[in-house]
Amino acid sequence: MxxxxxxxxxxxxxxxxxxxxxxxxxxTSRVYFNLITGSLEENKAPHNVTTDPTLPRTKDMECPQCHSKVSVFFQAPSNKGKETMGLHFQCIKCHMTFF
Incomplete structure (x- = not known):
């Protein structure tokens, strides 16, 4: 390397x-480049989101699947287009991603 x-x-x-x-x-003068491709599909999230200690947690959003109130949240491109960012939540208990 x-x-x-x-x-x-x-x-x-x-x-x-x-x-x-x-x-x-x-x-080039570029030291590091990270290109992330793909889209965040419904009920899917990046790997190990719930175990990431840097992501904020909330007890205000109820999971539509298991009704747990603890989830992590992060910002990602929304379903409306690449230019629009949205807030996504992932349940700590069942790992379902909801918006």
Missing amino acids: LYPYENRQQKKLWLCCRNCEFSKQSQ
């Missing part, structure tokens, strides 16, 4: 191996 390294004298970005002395100049 190549890791980014800044050569401050040349003001260039290099990619270097930590195990050997291999290095090459980066073709």
Whole structure:
């Protein structure tokens, strides 16, 4: 795996191996790029959403399936289009995602 390294004298970005002395100049100035594709379908959520400790939890939304009141919530693209974001809830008990 190549890791980014800044050569401050040349003001260039290099990619270097930590195990050997291999290095090459980066073709772009981008260090990291994460492209997420696909859509969030109804009753589906990203993997391990309920176990993510960084997501907020609420006791105000009742699950339509098991009627539990504890759920995590997150923002994701809504069904209306790619430009619209919506608030999604996932039940802690049955893992159903609702809007």
